Amino acid sequence: MPKMIVSIDEVVIKEVQLTKDRTTLGRRPYNDIVIDNLAISGEHAAITMNGSEVVLEDLNSTNGTYVNGRAVKKQQLQNGDGIEIGKYKIRFVSEVASDAFDKTQVFKARPTVQASPASFAPTDLGGGGPMHLAEGAGSSAATASIKVLSGAAAGREVPLTKVVTTIGKPAIAVAAITKRQHSYVVHHVEGGGNPSLNGAPFGPNPLPLKNGDVIELAGTRMQFVQA
DSSP: OOEEEEEETTEEEEEEEOOSSEEEEESSTTSSEEOOOTTSOTTOEEEEEETTEEEEEEOSOSSOEEETTEEESEEEOOTTOEEEETTEEEEEEOHHHHHHHHHHSSOOSSOSEESSTTOOOSSOOSSSSOOEEEEOSOBOOOOEEEEEOSSTTTTOEEEOOBSEEEEEETTTEEEEEEEOSSOEEEEEEEEOSOOEETTEEOOSSOEEEOTTOEEEETTEEEEEEEO
């Protein structure tokens, strides 16, 4: 199944399976793929599928859509094409190539963030809408986890089995926890939510995590647990 791998500053934040004939991308919450950033237009681009053909179309966005460094209005995508929208980079992986990637690269075929506003929501982790935990690309043995301390899912523990795990409420507040060679870091990806680490606000710059650290995002408190 074709998919789009979304990253910013070389950190993967979403892996989106293309499951619909037409998938929209933009800043507004009704889009199938929501990127809450002012550089992204409300309805920025659309991806249409017709059999094995996947076409990207810019929807008269303010800042344009680029494929492999070239501004485009409408273009058929090929495996490995790099799409640039604002500061975000999106890599297109076709259905055929996806199988090969599973054997040789870190990307997995299992869905993480579906191409739908509902996306992957294992449970409601707090008030004001579902809090999402979505694993990104890359796999490794689980050596750490996130334990939910507040909200409807208090007590639930989610192993960090991927290189990147996103937490939060899409279009409201999203942060990402990234596994490095010998450590984990957290950074704010999009939205507000007043994210804090042990009571101190944090932003887009990665901060190291240590066992027992408490992350608060959009009113939900979570604890980083590392064996």
